[in-house]
Amino acid sequence: GNSVTQMEGPVTLSEEAFLTINCTYTATGYPSLFWYVQYPGEGLQLLLKATKADDKGSNKGFEATYRKETTSFHLEKGSVQVSDSAVYFCALGGGNKLTFGTGTQLKVEL
């Protein structure tokens, strides 16, 4: 079945540092891939998505590239801010459902 593995957290960075959160997946076919973000006390919000191999999703300075050869969809940002502190979820689509990773908490400090 489909599964998503993402790096354990929490990840603690200083403001303006470079961020990478790793995500790899197992799936049949060519699923769509997603990153969602959850701020404290809120629901999940779509951050970005990619629907086919080599697509790059981007939003709010975050980027992720759909890599079929490595079955990965790593999230990156060049310079994080305190306001980026949140939990980030990688997910893959298929069969009317989304399969989520366990989430990675990011803490950004001044």
Add this chain to the structure above:
Amino acid sequence: DAGITQSPRHKVTETGTPVTLRCHQTENHRYMYWYRQDPGHGLRLIHYSYGVKDTDKGEVSDGYSVSRSKTEDFLLTLESATSSQTSVYFCAIRPGTQETQYFGPGTRLLVL
């Protein structure tokens, strides 16, 4: 704003009591979902609906039932709540033309 509300937002109940959570959408989307969120598990699908009176089980459906008598409402019922059902419950909707799901604000349930 995907027009999704959940009620109640917080609830404390006792073991063995029935509990119903409500998800309401304003945009008449066909697909609706219930998830639970627990530390170390991410989001896990409980049940989902693909139309009025059309529902199917997710990966953690035991102890839960759902109903959808109107397009806009999707109800999740815990027939006899247990402490293991203490969790944060999220509803999501999906426009039929895409795979993206949009989430409600969540309901925090504590079963004592």
